[in-house]
Amino acid sequence: MLRDPRIHEYDILAIQEPWRNPFVATTHHPAKRVFHLCCPAGSEAGPARVCFFINKRLDHKKWQFKEHSRDICSLTVEFGDDQQEEQNVIIHNVYNPARRSESDSTVLVDVRTILHDNQSSEQILLGDFNLHHPLWGGTGVRHIDPESADLLAIMEDFNLGSTLPPGTITYEERTSRTTIDLCLVTVGLVDRVVRSQVDRDLDHDSDHLPISTVIDMRIQQLDATPKRDWKRLDEAVYNKALKQALPPLRRPANKTALDTYVQEVVGAIRGAIDKAIPYSRPSDRIREGWSEECRAVLAEAKRLKRVHSQRHTGESWEAYRAARNHKARTIKKALRNAHREQVEQAAKSPEALWRLVKWAKTRENPAPVVTPAIQHPETQQEVTDPAKKADIFRDTFFPVPPEADLEDIRNAHYDDQVDMPPVTEKEVRDAIRAASPLKAPGPDGIINKALQAGLAQLATHLTRIFNQSLHLGYCPAHFRESTTVVLRKPGKDDYTAPKSYRPIALMNTTGKIMDAVIARRLSYLAETYHVLPPTHMGGRKMRSTEHALHAVTHKIYEAWSHNTGRVASLLLLDVSGAFDNVSHTRLLHDLRKRRVDEKTVKWIASFLSNRHTSIAIDGFQSTAYQINTGIPQGSPLSPILYLFYNADLIDECNQAPDAMSTGYIDDVGILAWGQTTEQTCETLGKTLKKAQRWASTHASVFAPNKFQLTHFTRSRKRINTEASIHTEWGEIRPEATCKYLGLTMDAKLHWKQHTEEIRRKATKTVNALSCLGGSNWGASLRDLRRIYEGTVLPQMMYACSVWSNASMKGKPYTKRMLNTLQSIQARAARVISGAYKATSRAALDVETFLLPIEQQIWKHNSHTVVHLLSSKNIAATSGFQTNTAQLTVADKTRRHISSWQKVYNDITSMRTKDFDRQEQIPCFLTPPWRQGPTTYIDATGEEARARHDKEHVKEDSLSIYTDGSGIEGEIGSAALCPLTQQARSVHMGSDTESTVYAAELQGISLALQIAQEYASRNGARRDVAIYTDNQAAVWSIAKAEGRSGAYILADIARQVRELQDNGRTVTVRWIPAHVGIPGNEAVDKAAKEATGWREDGRRSLPADAPPQLFTIRSTVKRWCSIQAERAWIAKW
Template identity: 55%
Template sequence: MPSITPAIVDPETGTEVAEASGKAALFRNTFFSEPPHADLNDIASAQYPEPIPLPRITEKEVIEAITSSKAFKAPGLDQITNKALQAGRLALASHLTNIFNSSIDLAYCTAHFRRSTTVVLRKPGKDNYTTPKAYRPIALLNTIGKIMDALLARRLSYIAETYDLLPRAHIGGRRQKSTEHALHNIIDKVHHAWNTGQVQVASLLLLDVSGAFDNVSHERLLHDLRARRVDERLVRWIASFLSNRSTNIVVDGFQSRPYTVSTGIPQGSPLSPILYIYYNSSLIQPSNTDTDPEGTTAVTGYIDDAALLAWGDSTEDTCSQLEDMLEKAQHWAHAHASKFAPEKFQLTHFTRSRTRFDLEKGIETAWCNIAPKATCKYLSVTIDTKLHWKSHIEAMQRKVSSTIGALHSLGSSTWGVKMLEMRKIYRGVAIPQMMYACSLWSRGRTSGCGYTKQTLQTLQALQARPARTICGAYRATSAAALNIETFLLPVEQQIEKHNADAVVRMLASKDPGTVQTRAISARRNRYTSPFERIRRSFAAHAAIDLGTSEHIPPFVAAPWRTGPTIYIDNAEEARSRHDIESEKAENICIYADGSGIGGCIGAAAVCLTANRIERTYMGTDATSTVYAAELQGINLALQIAQNTLEDTSSPRQVAIRTDNQAAIRSLVRAEGRSGAYILKQIACRTDTLQDKGHTVIVRWIPSHEGIEGNEAADIAAKEATGWREGQDGSEAADRAAQPEELYAVLSTLKRKSREEAEKKWQGTWRTGTTGRSSFRYTPIPSKRTLQLHSGLSKRESALLVQLRTEKVGLKDFLFNRNVPGVRDSLCHCREGRQTVRHVVLTCRRLRDLRKEHLGGLPGRTNLRGILNSHKLATKTIRFIEQAQILGHNGIGEE
């Protein structure tokens, strides 16, 4: 097999190694080298707090872990795929549950779970791939073992979030958190410094830990887990999980013999990220302003990346503070067998004053002097000293341009990947690269929209290039028309939508009171952070009080919580089971529903046997959704059940019926979902009923199938909004009372941001001066434009777009573009200019061909109707191709 990696230079001898076996040995020495000695003197006398007990693993957890695994992840030595486990999850669940529980009881991780294959992958963006450190080891593990790892990782995450075991500023690898959270956490504090006193300076020091996962000290990790109250049974199992591991290294098709791995945690295990977060939490904990609001230092962590920030009246002051923080970090490194790479440290001073501060002031360390730079790179974002983001925007443009170049290789106007597939690739790869962290760089300047007109024009040109490749349009086609034909949101609106969504996500993951307090104080500040500028802008334009938005916690309930039993059958089976269960007198049957009517949302639950009806008004569709109302209906059904069974001692079955499958599925794994505050109430009510011995089942039933209870619940939900059957829409009846807790759900806020972006797109398209040919066919941007290309080849899609934009190889267009050899714009029939309209509708030379393809079809005399209908447009493409009248390069580009 040919080599896929270049010759690797041995860092000790400087000799090149070309043989795969020699490379494997070098990678082994690099990845699994002997780590520094950890200072463990404090462990022997350590006193640990009371651990948090964890119950036995449940079948529900096993099934969820299997279901949530990626089906086609590469397997380990066992070659069992996740897809196979998913296919047999119901049959395997009880057996795996017993195995996993026995494994923990015995504090023994099965030997074959600890054997792996280490695949060597390039680290992206490196200049030199002849050094071993330019590569990353990825362990391919036993898939059943990874199911157990994922299950235990979720448990560790749950207790960390529920019992506040980790520093708040330790952001990476945690639910409801992202890199944008970490970046805004730093930038907000820089703006805080700028708004303090006579304007302070902030200094950021980025640390780099060499081989973070590979150098983890097992003894120290176990100590850290005990110190943070992890169940002793789980700690002992983790000790076994880490011990006596072995791996084969695979490089260039060569597989080495098994090597023993005595240190570190395996990169590739779902358990490793959360273990490392526990491991380095004491590095993030000191100097955190979460515990000292008046402090002048802060640490932000993102898994193995640590950012130290200090602010003060001078760079001498901030550097002195950073030196103290770095000294504490070094103590952590000694105790944790970790090794810093000071040559990779980055220091940047943040200020917009040119002369007031000494921006050349560096940090003196035991290793070397760290000189400040005008920019630093953190979590793939280039941050400059003035927070104008010019360097990042330029780097982003280069990266996106490279991606677009690769996209061009997938096709042109006459061949290659079909239009809809290529559009999907662009939206899935290039747009995320372009929009990454735009909630920071697009709001860097204090005036206007936050970025320069030149930046916007550059980004617009960046999007126009792939849009032209996607649809096969001529270069003369305007960017506005390209956006319409490919239904790509213009860059300016993409930025606004992404920013609004980012702020809404961050608000949902934080305590709303804290955000509101910060927002109120920020109004008096000279420098406004990007987060606050976006928050104000979105709240003003969308007319929404973001202080009332919902908070989505990392977990709504414990992973091992049983919850209600759910059933989602096909319509016939669901109806049959409904009829059988309804005949059982011991069952309490309650119907739940949510409804939206006239822009208002209502929820209701109906119990026919107990003659009980509960209704609640969920506000307008700017606050709630029908999905949230469906959840509230289930919540009301549980409330009816509680009231009905209040004085009942014998166990009963509570059977709740609803016609919304999404709401039912949310009951099983609720975390991270919109409507979390309702799901939490449902969980509490369900637990209360189950604790009293009652059984709770939630079953899907088909809607509007004549099921009496379902129809009654539907009417009750509508009546909750003030609607009454047979009444004039102008007459408003009394609405039901609102629930005690009512928040704007995340999905409504995201929908509002999308609507605002589309509204602005519609406005600019309507008043624009370019792309008027496309405007005649699509006066309002619509996704229906994409439906025209269903089933078309790339060549056919290109011709359709060219016809709609009227930038096509007909003489009228070619003559206006001064194409050599085209002497006039007249059609060959000499009865008019050779335009799209003339050729498709009136040219007498093409009368017979036109009749053959378009004759007898309704709408054939309306060009707009023809090119807006999939059937007619397809026939028109055939007609144009057979007419053979396209000049110059046919349907190719100019």
């Protein structure tokens, strides 16, 4: 029925006994374009048995859904117009199950209560009552149900009358024809009923016939907001319109002029969007999977049902039953084929395929249509009006924070602040390119894709705006406007409480670009000048949750390994409304104290003050509120600002010699160790008092009811695991497990509970995988394998370097743990390959080429340790010290070894040569504003060669060719300058130590050495043009980030800076390989010969190694992967 286009004419559909969808918590909903689905939550007894479909053309503000139970739900509709006074009518949708005995429950008691509570409004009571009585069934009723007397009493007490004539048949099944579906209205609606009848045209072979009721009520329609079809962006038209509309470049001297300039630029972008991007035209007539064959079998089934309703013979019933079954099979097959075609079509595009994966993972819990009635926190009254809901959410999301104690900063003096240079166009371009193109826009409707498409013209204007904004210490008003979207927090029990929702600020994209620029500068300051606590690990480069978890678990193992066998206790704190209660004055002090320059601090002060936001809820958007509290959640700047804000908390909690604190944004854990739990609780109590002092000075409020305390020990009797912390809030009692950063930690670190959590989550994801392909349809084996490795495997492997080495009875993991994970992978492999259930796990791994779980864990753990080794200063905060990792045999027998130590010892026992000589990768190679060389990568090889031929002959150009080569297991690098006839080459070692990519970077460094020598001799040519045939190397130089080959990139940055200081320009260009460019061919041969290779087949001595040569991280990771595969093959 929901696929029938005629159903679109209806405003409200009330369904009883909807189809039980095995995949989602609601029901099947093929009419998403036209109807909202409002469905009660199920219960232990089963899923909901009533639901409403509400046409999207109705104004959200004029209706409100409420669930009472799985068998009763109500819809309040406000009707009226300018000539009529607005009134409410409440529609009650009821399913009354047939009673098999006197002990069976009835819903009529609840129905009476609901009708009584809403007597002030007109009401409609409808549904499947499963009751027979002559009043509605007519004179042909042979049996009167005893419970029908209760319904008669309800009708009499509340003046309800039936809209259908008595005897109207609403249920037909074989020879049974009865009236059990009713539509009852209060007396005030009787005269408004225009028509109420069974509509057989909408009958799609249900045993219950659809009842069509038309009531004379005017309900406000929703003005549909058109959406842009960004896929149809015409970049040529867009840039032409943008060029015509953009204002002249200028430097506004005051705040008003700056706001005007911003509005002119934003107006130009919006005008160009109007000309270049059409609105989308979604059709509500699309019937996915519906075919001509479906239409024909449906028509035939309807015809035979009409024949049977007239004749009531055995032959007519059999004919109709056969046609109905044939229709069901045909439609089911058509819909199945349509879904499979969609999957196969999506598999052709990586973006579409991953969108389909996201749908499959979230289909069980679809996003709700509207928020339920919200309970006012003070009056406890239920609020249904969207405007009033918005007011409640405003007070909840943006509360008046408690007064912060600012006495200690009244005469604060700040020294040694780090000056920041003006914003460069490079920073603006980098921020725009890094932004997600289709992310939801702010109030101005401009998405990042519009900025990216007009980057060439907009970058200069935005750079000028950002610099003037910093110069004036003023954040433009347009940047401080946002729309706050209300989202449900997942897994909450009560969604009538406003605290079960969280705000997300949709900010104007031009402002978010500046936020991103400032955030990157603050990140550079934090990492370069070490102004944040080292154990503050969230939202920072080169750190992850595994760093924080290793820091905690390493200390636990260290405590256990003490001669006297200590205990460790972990207290996890919770700050209520962490971002919402930020004191602006205190935050600005914290920024200044941690060396942020005054110009940036003043701009942040303006950024935080006098913000304006409107709250969007249920299709309603409130008027703009002025906000002067907290940090806006949704800005790229918010996380780093909060790190500065609660850095004092981490520092304060780290002062005790027998305690350590770790932070991950607003998640803070305090670990204490000692001889007894009484001692650790005393330490935690003292540390908690310091945390309370921090809270009083930072206007923050702890939520002690959400604190978690766990004592970690494997002692069975000696340790009192019931010891608690006594605080001013009361007693904090310990629990057997706690959840920190997504990892369930049990007191003995045996990880059974976490393994069970993995099983639950991963099984759910594997179930989603099964709807994306099978043995003969859907995504290919390769795509399904990629989806598995991108979704299920990360769920299983999350933090496995922490939990997979529990060291129980000398084994790294128990058989039960491995069996759990192996069964998940086997199930996924059957989906991927279409194999039979009886296929062995080992065979499944081979057929799908999936590493067995044991090798998968080893590979993941070794990669984690390799990452730790690539930044030893950061790894040290997690207890990672390579000089203490190797343990003697005696130590190993008496000590508890932490997870990373086990993995490290395992790897170094297999690879002793160069593991500790791995390259170090810093968080930043250069400051964000540093202008590197100009880089070019042309769209095609022909264009690149044409550009080379044009540039190469210029009199002021010094052309240098570079190459890196891998041959016979060795890596070489070379650079060649035809003009000066200089050539340089180096041997980078074997392919287990270096890569061709690193050799390409080394070749560019060699080219820069040639250029430096040329400049030192006062060479006349000022433009240094370096040519390489490796695009990855060009990209890395364009954006010198912390990645593999970082030490070479740092050297290149230094060389470029020296040449620029000498008045030279440096350009790095990509050229295609082996297309007859003489310099490129010659340097390719030189790079090969640097390895000792010779064209005649003889080997010679390789070239010298460069002054700096470290093992590349990617080669160590590749070696680890190879070792895992070899271990797998050895078991065959």
